[in-house]
Amino acid sequence: MQNRLEKAIALAxxxxxxxxxxxxxxxxxxxxxxxxxxxxxxSNRGARVGMVLVTVLVLVAFFAPWIAPYPxxxxxxxxxxxxxxxxxxxxxxxxxxxxxxxxxxxxRLTIQVGVIAVGISLTVGTLTGLVAGxxxxxxxxxxxxxxxxxxxxxxxxxxLAAVAVxxxxxxxxxxxxxxxxxxxxARVAYSVTLVERNRAYFDAAYVQGAGHLRLIFLHLLxxxxxxxxxxxxxxxxxxxxxAAGLSFLGLGAQPPSPEWGAMLSAGRDYFNQAPWIMIYPxxxxxxxxxxxxxxxxxxxxxxxxxxTV
Amino acid sequence: xxxxTILSVRDLRKSFDVGGxxxxxxxxxxxxxxxxxxxGPGETLGLVGESGCGKSTVGKLIMKLHHxxxxxxxxxxxxxxxxSRRAMTPMWRKVQTIFQDPYSSLNPRMSAGAIVGEALTIHxxxxxxxxxxxxxxxxxxVGLRADQMGxxxxxxxxxxxxxxxxxxxxxxxPELIVADEPVxxxxxxxxxxxxxxxxxxxxxxxxxxxxxxxxxxxxxHVSHRVAVMYLGRIVEIGSRRRIFGDPQHPYTxxxxxxxxxxxxxxxxxxxxxxxxxxxxxxxxxxxxxxxTRCPFAQDICRKVLPDLLPTGGGHKVAxxxxxxxxxx
Numbered sequence: 325m326q327n328r329l330e331k332a333i334a335l336a337x338x339x340x341x342x343x344x345x346x347x348x349x350x351x352x353x354x355x356x357x358x359x360x361x362x363x364x365x366x367s368n369r370g371a372r373v374g375m376v377l378v379t380v381l382v383l384v385a386f387f388a389p390w391i392a393p394y395p396x397x398x399x400x401x402x403x404x405x406x407x408x409x410x411x412x413x414x415x416x417x418x419x420x421x422x423x424x425x426x427x428x429x430x431x432r433l434t435i436q437v438g439v440i441a442v443g444i445s446l447t448v449g450t451l452t453g454l455v456a457g458x459x460x461x462x463x464x465x466x467x468x469x470x471x472x473x474x475x476x477x478x479x480x481x482x483x484l485a486a487v488a489v490x491x492x493x494x495x496x497x498x499x500x501x502x503x504x505x506x507x508x509x510a511r512v513a514y515s516v517t518l519v520e521r522n523r524a525y526f527d528a529a530y531v532q533g534a535g536h537l538r539l540i541f542l543h544l545l546x547x548x549x550x551x552x553x554x555x556x557x558x559x560x561x562x563x564x565x566x567a568a569g570l571s572f573l574g575l576g577a578q579p580p581s582p583e584w585g586a587m588l589s590a591g592r593d594y595f596n597q598a599p600w601i602m603i604y605p606x607x608x609x610x611x612x613x614x615x616x617x618x619x620x621x622x623x624x625x626x627x628x629x630x631x632t633v
Numbered sequence: 634x635x636x637x638t639i640l641s642v643r644d645l646r647k648s649f650d651v652g653g654x655x656x657x658x659x660x661x662x663x664x665x666x667x668x669x670x671x672x673g674p675g676e677t678l679g680l681v682g683e684s685g686c687g688k689s690t691v692g693k694l695i696m697k698l699h700h701x702x703x704x705x706x707x708x709x710x711x712x713x714x715x716x717s718r719r720a721m722t723p724m725w726r727k728v729q730t731i732f733q734d735p736y737s738s739l740n741p742r743m744s745a746g747a748i749v750g751e752a753l754t755i756h757x758x759x760x761x762x763x764x765x766x767x768x769x770x771x772x773x774x775v776g777l778r779a780d781q782m783g784x785x786x787x788x789x790x791x792x793x794x795x796x797x798x799x800x801x802x803x804x805x806x807p808e809l810i811v812a813d814e815p816v817x818x819x820x821x822x823x824x825x826x827x828x829x830x831x832x833x834x835x836x837x838x839x840x841x842x843x844x845x846x847x848x849x850x851x852x853x854h855v856s857h858r859v860a861v862m863y864l865g866r867i868v869e870i871g872s873r874r875r876i877f878g879d880p881q882h883p884y885t886x887x888x889x890x891x892x893x894x895x896x897x898x899x900x901x902x903x904x905x906x907x908x909x910x911x912x913x914x915x916x917x918x919x920x921x922x923x924x925t926r927c928p929f930a931q932d933i934c935r936k937v938l939p940d941l942l943p944t945g946g947g948h949k950v951a952x953x954x955x956x957x958x959x960x961x
Contacts, residue, residue, distance in 0.1 A: 523737045523738075524738035528738050529740070529751065530698065532725065542743075
């Protein structure tokens with residue numbers, strides 16, 4: 325008996341991560357499930373297109389110094405407002421800067437905006453909703469009413485107020501956009517947490533004597549992640565759009581930054597002579613937003629229980 | 634409460650506030666209305682009743698998943714009714730529970746070994762290799778293989794999942810198990826093996842058990858004593874032999890007559906079919922709660938709530954008519 329037991333233990337240890345001992349943690353499972361889920365999401369054509377576009381965007385951003393033919397702020401004397409041609413595929417702006425290079429460098433800023441703004445709203449929103457749903461009572465009431473207050477302002481208004489307080493710059497715009505989107509994540513996290521904490525496994529962990537942190541981070545959090553992934557993916561596109569909007573209004577990225585929204589704004593005055601100054605950054609914003617929307621919708625469909633066997 | 638008693642429940646009550654919307658009057662739902670019983674070492678008390686009679690609430694109160702509104706729960710002489718969560722934590726090593734639904738009661742994002750071994754970490758009983766060894770040991774004990782520790786709940790069948798649930802409850806070596814309908818979600822073909830496992834483990838580990846079920850035949854199989862609940866109160870309690878052989882309360886008789894019997898010769902026995910539904914626990918009928926459906930109800934039943942009174946041999950019944958045989 326003892327021998328058989330030891331063999332079995334050895335087997336169990338060999339088959340699974342030895343570092344975790346008995347317990348490949350909830351996170352390891354989450355990763356494994358994510359792989360399966362990923363394949364399912366990628367069977368959706370829209371999601372595949374979205375994924376390709378997002379990948380291209382990331383690659384362009386990463387390799388910007390090698391792809392872009394000119395530095396983004398290199399001005400060329402006497403070469404302002406050139407129409408698109410071989411040397412300047414997207415034309416040049418009023419200072420003779422290459423629009424193509426600026427759009428490519430702008431991808432970096434866009435990725436930054438997406439990651440940081442969504443990072444802020446995802447982290448704060450998830451924690452707020454999770455804690456509110458877990459704690460219940462007064463904590464829940466206060467947190468969710470605060471969320472409701474933020475919810476009742478339009479996103480742009482909050483962003484405007486935040487930029488007014490913090491001052492106009494791209495990083496402040498990111499923070500502002502991130503704060504404005506917190507309620508969406510908090511609402512989703514809250515409602516999923518309510519569902520999960522009423523499942524028997526939560527009660528089971530509770531009567532095992534699990535503490536607050538264990539219940540929240542080991543039992544609830546891994547189970548509420550999937551719907552939040554959808555919100556976060558869709559959230560990237562609205563964050564990019566909102567940040568570009570703020571930059572367009574002059575409240576975000578400041579010249580000479582090659583931020584797409586700021587480029588649009590700068591090109592306004594020359595729209596009649598040189599529409600390409602506005603067209604190409606505009607198209608870049610549109611494609612980015614479309615890519616994340618397609619990806620998010622695909623993931624949502626993959627998560628829809630009616631479509632999963 | 635005698636010296637050897639593991640669990641002693643005294644006048645346990647739980648009410649929930651219900652309704653209370655903008656336009657509706659709020660009410661109080663008395664889920665458990667003064668329940669008392671004892672469970673001795675190695676003893677199984679079966680708790681039976683229809684859905685909504687409060688039997689599961691009794692189980693949750695004992696586990697402290699709900700806070701009692703009133704009354705006392707003595708676990709090994711310690712009253713846990715008013716204990717805070719923190720103070721209750723060490724007590725959860727003495728009392729553990731098996732849940733009804735084998736699907737929702739296991740965290741889908743944790744491996745079987747992690748689920749079963751979690752309490753060892755929480756109570757700082759064991760860690761590392763020692764933890765693995767103990768989890769493997771309990772896996773074998775409940776009829777699972779130790780090499781299944783790394784699998785996830787969805788990779789197990791319903792019966793195996795319930796074995797995991799049992800393993801999780803037993804790994805802290807509790808003295809009392811609250812089994813809340815542990816087999817009612819399983820296929821009938823699996824039920825017997827899980828029940829027999831429970832009985833075997835109970836004997837091996839000397840466990841006491843509160844076995845909550847609506848299935849009279851399962852309760853007859855596992856219990857030493859049986860308590861029958863109706864609308865939040867115990868109407869009859871006694872040894873299995875007395876409850877099944879010589880039931881006194883009309884409700885118990887009705888429950889028993891509803892149990893199908895495989896023997897065709899026994900088919901012509903009396904069949905008591907209750908009329909109507911269980912009254913709302915928000916607005917229970919005056920007098921005896923059962924009077925609205927009782928075929929033997931008399932005037933006194935409509936006015937006075939009967940007490941649970943001993944009839945000898947540890948048997949108690951709450952009935953004014955006390956079911957003299959002549960009436961039946």
